[in-house]
Amino acid sequence: MDKLCIIGGIPLKGEISISGAKNASLPLMVASLLSDKPLTLENLPHVEDILSMANLLATLGVKLTMEGCGTSQNAQGKVITFDASTLSSRKAPYDLVRKMRASILVLGPLLARTGYAKVSLPGGCAIGARPVNLHLKAMEKLGAEIEIEQGYVIAKAPKGLRGANIEFPVVTVGGTENALMAAVLAKGTTCLTNAAREPEIIDLANCLVSMGAKIQGIGTTKLVVEGVETLFPATHRVIPDRIETGTYMIAGAITGGSITLRNARLDTLPAFVKKLREAGVILIEEEGKIHVSVEEEGLRGVDITTAPHPGFPTDLQAQTMALLCTAKGKSSIIEAIFENRFMHVPELIRMGANISLNGNTASIKGVNRLHSAEVMATDLRASVSLVLAALVADGKTTVNRIYHLDRGYEYVEAKLRSLGAQIERLKDA
Numbered sequence: 507m508d509k510l511c512i513i514g515g516i517p518l519k520g521e522i523s524i525s526g527a528k529n530a531s532l533p534l535m536v537a538s539l540l541s542d543k544p545l546t547l548e549n550l551p552h553v554e555d556i557l558s559m560a561n562l563l564a565t566l567g568v569k570l571t572m573e574g575c576g577t578s579q580n581a582q583g584k585v586i587t588f589d590a591s592t593l594s595s596r597k598a599p600y601d602l603v604r605k606m607r608a609s610i611l612v613l614g615p616l617l618a619r620t621g622y623a624k625v626s627l628p629g630g631c632a633i634g635a636r637p638v639n640l641h642l643k644a645m646e647k648l649g650a651e652i653e654i655e656q657g658y659v660i661a662k663a664p665k666g667l668r669g670a671n672i673e674f675p676v677v678t679v680g681g682t683e684n685a686l687m688a689a690v691l692a693k694g695t696t697c698l699t700n701a702a703r704e705p706e707i708i709d710l711a712n713c714l715v716s717m718g719a720k721i722q723g724i725g726t727t728k729l730v731v732e733g734v735e736t737l738f739p740a741t742h743r744v745i746p747d748r749i750e751t752g753t754y755m756i757a758g759a760i761t762g763g764s765i766t767l768r769n770a771r772l773d774t775l776p777a778f779v780k781k782l783r784e785a786g787v788i789l790i791e792e793e794g795k796i797h798v799s800v801e802e803e804g805l806r807g808v809d810i811t812t813a814p815h816p817g818f819p820t821d822l823q824a825q826t827m828a829l830l831c832t833a834k835g836k837s838s839i840i841e842a843i844f845e846n847r848f849m850h851v852p853e854l855i856r857m858g859a860n861i862s863l864n865g866n867t868a869s870i871k872g873v874n875r876l877h878s879a880e881v882m883a884t885d886l887r888a889s890v891s892l893v894l895a896a897l898v899a900d901g902k903t904t905v906n907r908i909y910h911l912d913r914g915y916e917y918v919e920a921k922l923r924s925l926g927a928q929i930e931r932l933k934d935a
């Protein structure tokens with residue numbers, strides 16, 4: 507498995523471009539299943555999860571045509587046209603689903619368009635049990651019969667789905683996306699309440715509208731969908747990746763550097779931006795660029811609780827913890843979304859961080875310096891938090907198992923290197 511070797515202590519300087527959002531791209535790609543008309547997506551990032559989803563869609567019979575391909579960190583993302591008029595299978599097999607949990611998103615569109623879907627249950631993952639019960643309940647509300655057989659969800663609605671009132675007891679991003687896509691082709695009106703309203707869901711809803719869907723309440727916790735019979739060809743540009751944006755903001759700040767992020771937006775990260783400013787990070791947005799630097803007095807501790815959007819994103823929790831490890835004073839982080847999302851803590855402690863854990867609360871006392879170590883990553887965001895810590899640690903840190911990183915960060919070492927970081931990938935022999 508590939509490793510990253512990083513020599514820390516260099517303040518980052520320069521400008522990079524933020525890629526298209528992975529978590530917006532995945533449901534957008536799946537939305538192509540709803541229609542027999544082509545859907546063209548622009549600004550898709552070149553990351554493993556996108557390849558996995560492309561592979562799954564191809565297995566279902568979708569024809570993919572690549573019109574442009576990013577070849578460097580400054581490239582404009584990929585443009586792919588998805589043509590699901592050739593749909594030939596309604597089964598998402600275990601081997602593909604287990605690689606990427608977001609594969610469960612094909613359930614709603616397949617069921618809505620064809621009245622049947624067989625999708626492997628994704629199972630747990632490093633950050634928690636992550637059930638899909640709310641996805642299945644939503645499909646049942648829309649009139650589907652659901653059975654679980656040999657690890658597969660089998661969903662049937664031979665007479666088609668019909669509109670329903672669906673109230674989510676817990677805010678779920680994937681559950682909202684699945685139900686929203688299914689409701690687009692269901693007969694009558696569907697009302698989703700306590701829906702997630704992450705920017706990625708807004709992006710999906712906007713794309714569905716440009717395909718001909720009738721959706722009201724976009725950006726709120728109540729989505730009302732009037733089912734339609736047919737959809738049209740459409741072209742949609744994926745929003746910039748707000749989690750990648752936040753990650754590089756921290757890279758700039760943790761090294762005491764001064765960097766600029768192109769194609770980035772602060773409005774998709776309200777709670778994160780507020781906390782970073784409270785911690786002493788200077789963030790200035792002008793003309794689609796964000797300038798990142800640190801106040802003269804340096805970084806200071808802050809208290810954080812993760813929450814659904816517009817709250818503090820759980821996907822930036824690990825990276826923010828790395829930042830707070832060297833901030834003056836005390837900080838606390840409560841992880842309120844996933845039950846086991848502190849796998850990076852023991853690794854950060856091995857690099858000299860002072861962190862104690864009590865249930866879902868991490869208490870951090872800032873230290874003057876982190877030091878290098880051999881560390882191992884367990885999930886996507888934990889991996890990048892170790893890279894961030896390594897950027898400021900004394901000496902050479904090796905981050906092992908970086909395949910997690912490749913799932914969600916486009917050209918990570920090229921981008922960091924162009925900001926002046928000393929970072930090298932050691933390929934598995």
Ligand code: UD1
Nearest residue numbers: 529608636637638639640641677678679680681821843844
């Ligand atoms: C998405 C994101 C992931 C992010 C997460 C929370 C994608 C591809 N992934 O994941 O990066 O960390 O949102 O912002 O966009 N839950 C249930 N039953 C369900 C579904 C969810 O109990 O059927 C629980 C989960 O266990 C979790 C909480 O709801 O505790 C939120 O999960 P959810 O928003 O569904 O996360 P994902 O959509 O899987």
